[in-house]
Amino acid sequence: MPSEVRIYTFKLPKEYWVVGDKIEELANLENVSISEIIRRAVEEYTEKHKDGNPQKPLFPSNKPWEMPIVERRRENLEWIESIVERNAGKMNQLQLVAQFSSLSGLKMETVQEYVKTLLLAKHLIVKGGKVYHKNNLST
DSSP states (O other): OOOSOOOOOOOOOGGGHHHHHHHHHHHHHHTOOHHHHHHHHHHHHHHHTTTOSSOOOSOOSSOGGGSSOOHHHHHHHHHHHHHHHHTTTSOOHHHHHHHHHHHHOOOHHHHHHHHHHHHHTTSEEEETTEEEEGGGGOO
16 A cells, blocks of 8 residues: 655755754644644745746736735725726826825825736726726727
8 A cells, every 4th residue: 555645855954954943943832743844834835936936927917906915905906996987087197196095095105006006907098198997998
């Protein structure tokens, strides 16, 4: 009957012995095996790097809220979109940033990043110096 366990061996050079000491200390503190600590670390690492190490695009789709970001960020993006949709062509980018900053209490620099996100995703369009939502221009 084949074993249900795979065994991996790794070397810990002298300059990393301090890391080994910390692993042993954590194992003792948590009352688990060193193997368990290493399994958790490898699991965390592989989850974080499952798509590889190359730089991921900041805006991989035209739907910024589908990225794994904080729910509050998604809500803010949608809120900005709704303001633009209701006020189509009535404000420029700076006015939009100032209004949303005032409404949300966020710094203007933060709001500018949100607006850039929506512009790059083509959810907002600047035409004639005024900001429009993509739905306002679809007719």
